[in-house]
Amino acid sequence: MKKILLISFMLLSALINESWAQERTVSGNVSSKEDGSTLPGVNIVIKGTTDGTTSDLDGNYKLSVPAEGGILVFSFIGMTNQEIEIGSRSVIDVILSEDAQQLNEVVVTAIGIEQNKRTLGYALQNVDAQEIVNARETNIVNGLAGKIAGVQINSSGGQAGSSSRIIIRGNSSLLGNNQPLFVIDGIPIDNSQNQAAPNTVEGSVFNGSGSNRAIDIDPNVIENVSVLKGAAATALYGSRGANGVIVITTKRGSKKGSGPTVTISSSFGIDNPIVKGFQHEYLQGSGGNYRNGLPAGAGGFRSQDPATNPTGLTATQTSVSWGPSINRMDQYTLDSIGLPKIYDPRDDFYRDAKTLENNITISGGKDIISYLVSYSQLDQEGIAPGNEFDRKSLMASMDVQFSDKIKYSGSINYINSYNRRLTEGNGQRSYLYGLNFWPISHDVTKYLTDDGTYYTYNGGTFNNPFWLAENNGRFSTTNRFILNQSITYQILPWLSVSNRFGVDFYHDLQEDHVNIGTRGTADGRMFNADITNTQMNNDFIVSVNKDINDDFRISGLVGNNINTQTYKNDLIRGIELNIPGFFDISNASTQEAYEYDSELRNYSAYFSAGLDYKNMLFLNVTGRNDWSSSLPKNANSFFYPSVSVGFVFTDLLPVSEEIFPYGKFRASWAQAGNTASPYNTIQTFTQSAPGDGTRGAITIPTQGQNAFEQTNIKANNELVHELVTEIEIGGDFRFLNNRLGVDFAYYNRKSTNQIVDAPVAPSTGFVEATKNVGKVENKGVELTLTGTPLKMDNGLVWDVQVNFAKNKTVVNELTPGVESIFLYGFTSPQIRADVDNGYGTIWGQRFSRTEDGQLLIGEDGLPIPDDALGSIGNVQPDWTGGIRNSFSWKGITLSSLFDIRKGGDILNFDLYYSTYYGTSSITADRGSVIVWDGVVDNGDGTFRKNDIPVVKDQTYYTGFYSSYDELFVEDASFIKLRELSVSYALPSSLLESTPFKNVSFSVIGRNLWIKSNFTYWDPEGSLGGNGNGQGFYHGVTPGTQSLSFRLKASF
């Protein structure tokens, strides 16, 4: 890795003026002590002058030197400088050794610039290939969980192919995008979660959501992930980097000249559902009476003596589980049908899901060319039958050094992703409705009567999840190309120009199948949506790097960026199908068509200027001007500056290098900001949609007439860009021969001029208006501790990395007259951004309280509901962290990663229903007595402590308990053993006589242990997918734990 970086770094690194005077020449070769390879791009300077040269591709150099004397200084990033007296020699070969003292870690920063981490004035954290691959996560976003301080990741659910949200340093934008930009080898790529059908037609609340498109990235091709957190780090990306940037570098071939290396890896894993929170004692029925839920005439039974209840046997069935305890069955039932059989419907439904992943990589190179071809195939089953995610990724990359001056680098990546999902969310088509309310006394695997008729346990309301898995589905088939072409021309040793062009194109065919006979949509329906997304990006960069003298060095670049993003979605929907199981649009009685197109263009010019003083003090200034198509023409230009300083103060301290080898302070100030989404500046009309919410509606055109009405969001022709201003200070300290490291950062990020569709007084004729409003502040600290507690002579090494981050988001101001903005959910409950209660406030039906916060209890012994909806929680965690421990010894590596989230609430809206239906574990204490902790109003301004006992019976749970959202807000804290892996690499001595270069085995466990108070155990899940409205857990597939085995061999 380092070598590859070194080679490529050469092209941007400092080159010195060629000397004009020619007295004599010295030549030689520079190589590395560690692996003996030759080192290209090494700076060779005659001490005390600016004369010098650099070594060529083979490490050779030739330099004119003064006739007498002189000292050559050989310097290279990551290596210890060497000074050699020329004397009378004409050939000087030098071996440079790696610099252990200085932390010369080369990192990839904005615009793909590779820099020594030492020189940075802002925080940056790396995750290497092994850590990504070892996560065994299909979604690259999940693979980062717990590994980077200040990065918060939340998986939206356990279905294979689910989206995941990633947030760096909190939510800065009220309603806009808050997720970072993903960049692969300098090319920005799309990470949208595409919703094919408009919200008014089929919103995520009633269907669930799909994948975020970063799921297309094959972890096998990743060499390194560099996370740019703050505004100073991302300033060169301008508006697009305002929420941080995930910079992904892919693996490249090596030019070393050995034959091709073939690496094969294969892994097999099993996922199990994490299911908890259901009672296993009480049967289907009502009022303690058993009802078996079978259709009348097909064995329908009800446990009431026909002598006393003559209609008992034919009585209407019920879907609820308020029947008798299996331990206390009534005699009538026992006599009639015997003891009912008990099932575990959740366990019966979910499966052990298999994942198979294979990768073959061929890489190599010689002289001027290096190449890499990688093919991966992933076949992942979800825990829910019918759910699967498959991905095929073919990547080919090539680097060519055409001459000393011209370098080409290119890659093409083709990905095919296929996801079949079950409908989630609120409603009868959601498989979780049937499943979560399924009584333990009813066999979920049986849903056809003897004559093949579909029935479900209650005679009608819910669907059987197996039937849904077989008959219905939501599909997404994505074909994606990511193309990258870059060329660099080294005009002069200190001056180069480069151009990088990239295309990220995908077509996502989304389909929805609802078969005839589906409860709730008896006539069936379907849609096909053709989504194409194209992003083109070009950067043209002129770079300079120059040592002014021994003490000062300048580096800089001027660049230009052009970026276009186009999105097109054509959806055709068919309602009322005629032939069961035939999902072609010709099968629909009525067809509806929708179209959505969007184009965003951005043009930018930017510069970066750096000044290094004695490799100790680093000053960097950047500026970027963006011109965005989505803003009014007179206000579409905006400038983002940044200043950062890094100061390696240990160079000045007379401290032993063993005790305190390295210490750096960083400080930065930067501005960035989002642009608007397209089409907010001109008032438009939209096709009318007469209807009542999302249910009944008149489809337009109607009766041969089309109809339009004005868009009810007021456009704004005075819109300006959002502005984020961030101050960051931090430090990086290493102690005890680098065996202990501390990196901390404090930041304060203020976001203003937020572009928000702010609700307005509807009597203005508009429902919302696009405005620049609001002030949001994110303050936080990030701390990373790295340490090597053990480093034994026998080779045993114990490494520890601890990440900790605390972020607080404060919504200081929305817009005059607006205190709260809807983010996601229903009228009640919902998730909001709220001035008093913060970003991610859970809003819903709550209880009345006294001024000192005690629950007000009514004369019936039950808490009294508040008249108005209000805040009942907040989803933002107090802090997040990760602890990685790894032990390695003679090829064996044992590694564990704990992922911790402390604080923050989650709305478990499933409990609202499963408590009503009597299946939730909460209801297992039915029949017991509770005295609510609260006070009763005496009516004279005084209160007395409540002492009224209430029996927790069916009425209590269905009438009272399940009516109040406040009762279903749970603590979202967790500690997860996110990863536990053991791997063993065969010693090379053993492989000498074989064709293999490396062979290793790994066993990797994911989420093997979780500590959480969440009723369903794993509090990661979000019906809204990766959108801003997090914490809405409802009809979401539970998380999974897995065990995988991996074999990797190269030859």
Place this chain on the structure above:
Amino acid sequence: MNSINKYITGFVLSALMLFSTSCSEFLDVNEDPNNPVVVSEPLLLTGIIANFTYQILAGYPVRVTSTWVQQQSYNGALPHYGIYRVDENDVNNTWTYYSYSNAMQNCKILSEIATTNELYDYAGIAKIIWAWNMSIVTDLYGNAPFSEAWNPDMYPRPAYDTQESIYASLQTMLDDAIADIDRTDGLSTYVVGEDDFVYGGNMTKWKKLAYLLKARFYMRLSYAPGFNAVTQADLALAATANSFASNTDNATYEYLDEAGQENPWYQYAIDGKWSTDQQMSDKFISDLLIRNDPRIYALAGFDGDGEFSGHENGVDGDTDKSPIGEYYSAADAAVIMASYPEVKFIEAEAHLIKGDLPAAQTAYSAAVRASFDELSDEIDKKSADDDNLSGASTDVDAYLTANETLRSPLNIAYNQVMNQKYIAMFTQFEVYNDWRRTKIPSLSAAQNANISSMTEPATRFPYPSAELNYNSENVNAQGVPVGFNAVTSKVWWNTAPENCTLCNN
């Protein structure tokens, strides 16, 4: 070296210049390809009529208030609007989307662009629907933004106009509409035609509708504080003279039996796209049966036993009750927006207020017969389907004989008129207004009323949450309780029965 430098600098600068000169063109892609910036009058008119009919005239306001006047009944799990549990969120869509933006904002735009384009018929229709919608808003919510509404740049938080001033403005707006329709100097770029689902471009009928609304609005204020009932009656009579002359003038919107094109009552109450919990009220069914009113065959459908039965308002349970009759709720049924019997009932009431019983009798007789005329085909059809003649009478003549004659004194006659109007106006919002204005028929609160002290049905909607949240100062100045506690307050014109001498019976 220096020359190379210059060359490079020159190249870079010219490259940048090249981009910047074409920059404005490059960035000029922000015109929305999905939504047009300009639309024609016919497209707007169809949208307005389709929205207004679906969302208002056969939407939430009527669904709710028809249970309050106990013609219909809601059978969902308690609590619900059938027991007056409507809060600021429940009534938000009616105000925010259906009225102020979908209908009235677009009426304003249509009247403006049609005036600019000299297509005055469109302007006239826009003003009629605008006034109509605004009357429903003020009837439901009381004082409401009008003079400062639909002008966000000048009035981001519009002040509330009094109901009295709104009604004055609505008369002016209808006069303007009539004047627009009467204009002959307009262009004929578009002629109102198939885009008009109500009258297919028959502007004479639109004018008659405007006069009906004028008459209705005059009568609305008959007992309002500071208004004289006789004066209002005279004004109303002057208007009805120019209004509907028969049922053929009725304003109706016909739906189709195709997916996504069905009648809103069908979609809501019958097909179950949303719910099937809306049923006939026990009170209404009982009254119809007691009076042997054959119109029951049109107004209601059969229950599972082939009988007519109603659901007692506010009581939880029994799903097997009569649904709304197919005349109103078939997939391809028309929504009756306004009808001729109302004109005659207004005349009858106005004559009674003026003390002219004979004139009232003529109008009343015409009104009741018009109601039967409208429904007669349906009565014949449905009674023929009635195998076991479920206790309902089919004898129209007997009914007319028993009910067609007004009885003195005037307050008895007045009661007859308003009771007949109540039946004839089934599924129209006006039933709720008339009940509040006259308290005829006499209604007591539903069972399980949300506020247990209520003795009569709710008399208004609460103000909507969006106004409470985003125009709080102005809405709070109205002094109306927030949420469902508002429903026992009354709007300004609702003084009955205090100011109405004829209403006491």
